[in-house]
Amino acid sequence: MNAASLAIASIRSRPLHAALCTAAVAAGIALLCAVFLFSQTVSSGFARNAAGIDMIVGTKGSPLQLVLSSVYHADIPAGNIDAHDFEELQRMPQVRQAIPLALGDSYKGFRMVGTSPDYLKLYNAEFADGKTFAAPFETVAGANTGLKVGDKFAVSHGFSANSDDVHDAYLYTVIGVLKPTGTVLDKLLTTPVESVQQLHAAGHDHHEGDRHGHDEAEEEHEEHAAHHHEDEEMDEDQGHEEDHHAGEHEGHDHEGEADLAHQITSVILKVRSPVDLMNLPRKINESSDLMAAVPSYEMARFTKSLGIGRQLVVVLGAGFVILSALMLWATLSSGLALRRYDLAVLRVLGATPRRLSATVIAEALLISGAGALAGVILGHGIAYTAVLSIESLRGLVLPEVLLMPQAMDAGFIALGLIAGVFAAFVPSLTAARTDIAGLLARGRA
Amino acid sequence: MFLKSQNITVRREGSPPLSFPDLSINTGDKVLLLGPSGSGKTTFLSVLAGLLRPSAGEVFIEDGDFYAMSSSARDKVRGQNFGFIFQTLHLLPSLTLAQNIMLAADMAGAKPEAGRLDHLLKTLGLTDKAHRKPDALSQGEQQRAAIARAVLLRPKIIMADEPTSALDDDNAKAVMNLLESQAKETGAALLIATHDGRIKENFKTIINLENQMPKNNKEAA
Numbered sequence: 001m002n003a004a005s006l007a008i009a010s011i012r013s014r015p016l017h018a019a020l021c022t023a024a025v026a027a028g029i030a031l032l033c034a035v036f037l038f039s040q041t042v043s044s045g046f047a048r049n050a051a052g053i054d055m056i057v058g059t060k061g062s063p064l065q066l067v068l069s070s071v072y073h074a075d076i077p078a079g080n081i082d083a084h085d086f087e088e089l090q091r092m093p094q095v096r097q098a099i100p101l102a103l104g105d106s107y108k109g110f111r112m113v114g115t116s117p118d119y120l121k122l123y124n125a126e127f128a129d130g131k132t133f134a135a136p137f138e139t140v141a142g143a144n145t146g147l148k149v150g151d152k153f154a155v156s157h158g159f160s161a162n163s164d165d166v167h168d169a170y171l172y173t174v175i176g177v178l179k180p181t182g183t184v185l186d187k188l189l190t191t192p193v194e195s196v197q198q199l200h201a202a203g204h205d206h207h208e209g210d211r212h213g214h215d216e217a218e219e220e221h222e223e224h225a226a227h228h229h230e231d232e233e234m235d236e237d238q239g240h241e242e243d244h245h246a247g248e249h250e251g252h253d254h255e256g257e258a259d260l261a262h263q264i265t266s267v268i269l270k271v272r273s274p275v276d277l278m279n280l281p282r283k284i285n286e287s288s289d290l291m292a293a294v295p296s297y298e299m300a301r302f303t304k305s306l307g308i309g310r311q312l313v314v315v316l317g318a319g320f321v322i323l324s325a326l327m328l329w330a331t332l333s334s335g336l337a338l339r340r341y342d343l344a345v346l347r348v349l350g351a352t353p354r355r356l357s358a359t360v361i362a363e364a365l366l367i368s369g370a371g372a373l374a375g376v377i378l379g380h381g382i383a384y385t386a387v388l389s390i391e392s393l394r395g396l397v398l399p400e401v402l403l404m405p406q407a408m409d410a411g412f413i414a415l416g417l418i419a420g421v422f423a424a425f426v427p428s429l430t431a432a433r434t435d436i437a438g439l440l441a442r443g444r445a
Numbered sequence: 446m447f448l449k450s451q452n453i454t455v456r457r458e459g460s461p462p463l464s465f466p467d468l469s470i471n472t473g474d475k476v477l478l479l480g481p482s483g484s485g486k487t488t489f490l491s492v493l494a495g496l497l498r499p500s501a502g503e504v505f506i507e508d509g510d511f512y513a514m515s516s517s518a519r520d521k522v523r524g525q526n527f528g529f530i531f532q533t534l535h536l537l538p539s540l541t542l543a544q545n546i547m548l549a550a551d552m553a554g555a556k557p558e559a560g561r562l563d564h565l566l567k568t569l570g571l572t573d574k575a576h577r578k579p580d581a582l583s584q585g586e587q588q589r590a591a592i593a594r595a596v597l598l599r600p601k602i603i604m605a606d607e608p609t610s611a612l613d614d615d616n617a618k619a620v621m622n623l624l625e626s627q628a629k630e631t632g633a634a635l636l637i638a639t640h641d642g643r644i645k646e647n648f649k650t651i652i653n654l655e656n657q658m659p660k661n662n663k664e665a666a
Contacts, residue, residue, distance in 0.1 A: 345535040345537070348496065348523070349549050350520050350523050351552040353516070436496045437488060437496050440531070
């Protein structure tokens, strides 16, 4: 019969009190654990997806929007830049690698990214089937798209899954399917930049598109265009707005088309040295129409701006933990008042005051430890559910990580135990100071 | 001489000081501490057992000054050499009967000799009740369990505080027989504090405690 088994006996004698205290500790720890796990998972998800991307360059605007749209594919791009800018960036001595990105279309909500095969290497992607894209309108599908090699599909303008603005004059062919990477690449479709450029050049001049834009396109494409001739009337109706929009370019029609065909959305840069990471963005931002953003820096700013909501939950969780410690204190004290005769008997039987303290502390630690453990498990569950239920985090964040123990769990359990020690401090002194002779003389309380 | 007290006085706040006659007990002795309630019997037992430091006077245990020891050393001496029986028995309600008996060894940090628990349970007719909680036991069974706990470690002295006063004649006699036989078996001294005159005949040495409450005694030396 050691301190722990005496403590267990004491807990058993008042199960409701113990259960309530355990629940209070669990609630506080669960809140804290969920918040920290959630933000850790999200920021590590952000970091993992931006690994290898030193810098992103796009049109002037909001750097956060640029990062969200071009690195995480979670926002719409603000605009395009000229393909010449890409070449200039590529020639800069500080730049080790430049990867173009041309965005704007999607298939069933999966974004079509015009890029180079280097983009796949950025995420260490491996092929589950097929090979990488080489010719225009060949596409490599991410693991979550559900596409397989040989699938053909038309993309729609914009990023919405239910857009009816379909570029059905061109069909993409899946030539490769990637293994899951746990990154945003899993829900992307990748293709050469030229595919996107041709599609949009043609899209802005529908009538010419079929004749002109196809000098490089495959035969099946022609076939397809022919196949869809019956729809052309509708297409034309829809195309009216675009025609109207394109009207101002009519004077320099050919030049305008050339421009559209030579635009990209952004450029991923890898620099040669950390110093360039500091200097190059400033240089780009000052001397051109381009804007450079460093993803890690922008995301740090972004998560910091989310900090207030997070702080609120942290304060709430900490409040719960403190409250639970006070509850436990009250429970231990009232338990001692009930058991003080028992404690006196233990002293008479030879227990030292320290031993009685140990019994009280053991009781507190058992309750708070059980609460902390339950809280950590609950916190994992909450964070897991949160990550799963936030659509825009899908693909960015790996929820499975939340089903496994994390290093910080030990800290939360320690926090629960500290709360227990705090709660037991005064009651354990009370137990040690039990006035045995007085209690015995008065008889059972 | 196992246990000796000299000139013990206890002063407690709000009540008059209590003075106690000198006492010396050897192993195998049987001593009755007889006095009405309020005469300080329990207080005297507490002082003798090292639980309450007297305001004046000394307690010697095997010729060592009990209160010169450190408090944890006193706790250890008490745990290993004293067996206690309380009037209200004080079995812990959350523990089984066997656990309650073993508590004496656990708290004293000692191990009873092999088979001691089984032997006691058998002798006292508690074998099949060993895993019951005190609530599920009769008064007599609880009484026997309390005696088993007191003698588990073969103490040198068994102290009992009003062990019979709540019992009828037959049960009082049975308990006294049990206490005496257990004391004899373990070779322990028996010190009983009571106001129950029925058990006087069992003792040769009787120490009378006066009711000290109404008096305003002068301080003993």
